[in-house]
Amino acid sequence: MGESIRFAVQVLTTNLLRTTLSLLGVTIGIMLIIAVFTMVDSLEKNIKDSLDFLGSNVVTVEKFPFGGPDPNYPWWKYFRRPNNNYAEYEFLSANLRNAAAVTIVGRASTTVKYASSSLNSVDLWGMTYQYKDVYEVALGAGRYFTQQEIEGGRPVAIIGDEIAQTLFPNESAVGKDIKIRGYKLRVIGVMEREGESFIGTPSSDDRVYIPYKMFTKTYYIGRMWGINPQIAVKGYADDIGMVELQNEMEGMLRKVRGLRPKEDTNFALNRPEAIADALGGIFDILGTAGWIIGGFAILVGGFGIMNIMFVSVQERTKIIGIQKSLGAKNYFILFQFLFESIFLCLFGGLIGVFIVYLLTFIPFGTLEVTLSMKNILLGVVVSSVIGVVSGIIPSAKAARLDPVDAMRSA
Structure with a gap:
């Protein structure tokens, strides 16, 4: 087998022009497939990272369901649904057995002031102590709320990095007092900077957290x-x-809201993963499109390599006859041409993968494009398979040649 590989490499390096022209089709096909999959994977990763603020394994209680209202449910009934309240939060927190943590979050837009500076349209979030157990809280400086501060509705706040840099450009924000709607709040922490997300989802950089009772x-x-x-x-x-969890929450919420068995549910239980699942279907379609587009290029490249291999067998018929007369086995001849086909496709595929790798260095705004090891392996495997499929018939033809007839060929 080693000698077959050596023969294959020698032939490929001897006919460089033919080798280069032969692998172009495979190179383009693999490049298209890996480029599409890399973009799809990068889009999926960037979008999912942008949705991290929604949390994982989280169920939220709201008026409207994700994905829009049910067309069979009167739209006006959604607006008549009651708001969530603190008593319901306490009831769920005390009674849910399938919950790891429960929090209630109030949200509003406000103006934050410090000395003569002010920031408008700042997201103000009021939450309970277990917020950090439901969602990720990454502090860059200072500390999180204590249980006593939350329960007492103390005038303390954790601010986003953008707010800290704007209001306190040359000093630490921790320990300073800010004003919100006439209330003075002491800054006890600053969030780590998140930066701009790919799809512009809310960021903690422009957010102020305070105790819910405050x-x-x-x-x-x-x-x-x-x-x-x-x-x-x-x-x-x-x-x-x-x-x-959802079944338990539905039963408890119906109970705490006093709904009779035949009454409609007046709340929606939403899971953020539903958004990711819906997007996953779109990414599957894009992936299929990538296979189709790249598949045509690979098909053309595969037929091109098969034709080149038939020409190569025709050119070396006499050499095959000499090799067989000297005792070369059929498998030696088979592997010699098969490895030549595989090396052609593999080299072309690696060039295609390398081109995609170079493309990842091109800036795409907030989209971070990364070539994963999974896609690199995909390119190598697909290239190898095309090499086997394209080379097996010409290789088998060469292996079956009669040595006498082969030596007599012109």
Whole structure:
């Protein structure tokens, strides 16, 4: 087998022009397939990273379901649904058995002031202590709220990095006092910088976190009107699809809201993963399109290599006859041409992968493009398979040649 490989390499390096022309089709095909898969994987990763703020294994209680209203459900009934309230949060927190953590979050837009500086349209979030257990909280400086600060509704705040840099450009924000709607709040922490996401989803950089009870002092939260806080529940990883958690939450919410068995549910239980699953279907379609586009190029390249291999067998018929007369076995001749075909396709595929790798250095704005090891291996495997498929028939033809007839050939 080693000698067959040596013969194959020698032939390929001797006919460089033919070798180069032969692998172009495979190079283009593999490049197209790997480029499409790399872009799809990068898009999926960037979008999912942008949705990290929604959390994982989280079920939220809201008025409207993700994906839009049910066309069979009167739209006006959604608006008549009651707002979530703190009593419901406490009831779920105390009674849910399938929940790892429960929090309630109030959200509003506000103005933040410090000395003579101010920032408008800042996201103000009021939350409870277990917020850090439901969602990721990455602090760059300072500390998180204590249980006493949350329960007492103390005037303390954690601010985003962009707010800290704008209001406190040359000093530490921790320990300073900011003003929100007339209330003075002490900054106890600053979030790590997240930067701009690919799809422009909300970032903690422009956000202020305060205790929920402090939030209720600044904004009205009524049963039907005012701000509608979101109740978020973190499930356990072994609860696949959060089915048990959602069933338990539905029963408890119907109970705490006093709904009779025949009454419609007046809340929606949403899972952020539903958005990712919907996007996953789009990425599957894009991946299929990549296979189709690249497949045509590979098909052309494969036929091209097969034709070149038939020509190569024809040119070396006399040499094959001499090799067989000197005792060369059929498998030696078979492997000699098969390895030549595989090396052609493999080299062409590696060039295609390398071109895609170079393309990852081109800036695409906020889209971070990365060539994964999975796609590199895909390129190598597909190239090798094309090499085997394209070379097996010419190789078998060469291996079956009669040595006498082969030596007599012109």
